[in-house]
Amino acid sequence: MPTEDRVCFTGEEYARHVREYWRGVAESDGFDIEDIDSPVVLTGLLHYDCQKSGRRYPEPLLVKRYALLGLHRFNILQGTSFDLAALLKFNKTMNLTSSYYITLLAYDTLLQKTFQVRVDERKYRHLDLTVAIARPKKDQNEAAETTKEPFIPHFRCSAVSDGVFQGPLPDWPSDGAFHDDKSRFYVLEKSEWQATDWISLYLELLILTTDRGMFGIAQTGLPQVQILRVVIETKGENEDPPDKRLNARSAHVYITFKGLAKSPRLVEIGEHVERKAIIRRVIDDSGYLTLLGKFWSGKDTEQRSKTRQSGEKVESSEKRPRLG
Structure with a gap:
């Protein structure tokens, strides 16, 4: 580029340009920025x-x-x-x-x-x-x-939550808990989860965000996964109607599915392997919606158990401080 065509900024001019750029971005909450001049804002x-x-x-x-x-x-x-x-x-x-x-x-x-x-x-x-x-x-x-x-x-x-809907995601409950503890868990009929678009949306988001192009899903497209079972855990009572429990602001969604041949978070490879996913939804009073999800393999419980046992050994081996 010829020297006469170059645009040079002093430190003060650059700082002013950055302030003006972000002021314009803030006025539209980050949405309409096409007409905002930003040739030197690298961030x-x-x-x-x-x-x-x-x-x-x-x-x-x-x-x-x-x-x-x-x-x-x-x-x-x-x-x-x-x-x-x-x-x-x-x-x-x-x-x-x-x-x-x-x-x-x-x-x-x-x-x-x-x-x-x-x-x-x-x-x-x-x-x-x-x-x-x-x-x-x-x-x-x-x-x-x-x-x-x-x-x-x-x-x-992050949306503000409480009780079991805060902190790390829970372990996968037993089949007995799913069917016996109806105050916590609601097992969806096949027709219900087939008519509920957001369940497949949550699962697709988990697959895409976990993969992020590592195994080609971003380029080749999402696999045609088959959902086998869906259970939702809410704060509501079992007397609540299904639509109220499905649209609860705080919920854990437990999904069993197959059809995913590759995933960086799973050891098994094969589209016929049944897999499990746990996804938490929280919508707080401010309107924020937070999703937190992971694939479940059962090894999470084993690892946490080892961690607890290791912590107990360390604690027991430490000398207690003298009193007085």
């Missing part, structure tokens, strides 16, 4: 136009399911049934664990709206993420929605 948001680029953008399978997850959160809280019509665009941070700002079209019967969805990842190659925003986009004639908190491009937020 800004990456912008992708889904309509112009088709599927030629990073992780299209995952971005689509993040959009569906945002609509899922909106539907649970508002009692609606919006579904995805088209991805329009999205922005993402440059972190390994990224935040996604997705703009999409959704429809509910004959009604179509533009939505904005923000998803924050908390771990890489794990299902551990939070939907922080899921809302219809305001029209130009409508007053802009005021953001209560300062804009942070990427933060590892």
Whole structure:
């Protein structure tokens, strides 16, 4: 590049440019940034136009399911049934664990709206993420929605939970517990989980976030997994109607399935092997939806047992401090 065409910035000018860039990003909560000049902001948001680029953008399978997850959160809280019509665009941070700002079209019967969805990842190659925003986009004639908190491009937020729905995910319960403890567990009929789109969505998110391209799923597409059984654990009583338990804000979902030939978290290889997945959903009073999930192999319990035994040995071998 000729010297006369180069744009040079002093330290003060660069700092001012960065402040102006992030001020513009914050005004739209990270969604509409196309007209914001950012030639020198190396830590800004990456912008992708889904309509112009088709599927030629990073992780299209995952971005689509993040959009569906945002609509899922909106539907649970508002009692609606919006579904995805088209991805329009999205922005993402440059972190390994990224935040996604997705703009999409959704429809509910004959009604179509533009939505904005923000998803924050908390771990890489794990299902551990939070939907922080899921809302219809305001029209130009409508007053802009005021953001209560300062804009942070990427933060590892999490929905607030309590009881068994906080901390590490639980062990896989016994079959006896599934069927006998009806105050905790609800075993879905096949027709129920077949009619519940978010169950397969949760499982697909677990597969995609765990794989992250390691075994080619991102390139070749998701396998046609077959769900065999679904059990949901909630705070509700067994007298609660199924729809209330399925849409509970805090829930553990236990899924038995087959058809996944490869996964970096599982030792067995083969699509006919039955596998297990545990996924936690928490939606708190602020509206945050957090998903935490893992594949279950039974070795988790064995490892925790060894860890506890090792800890007990260390504790027993230590001398107790003298009193007085």
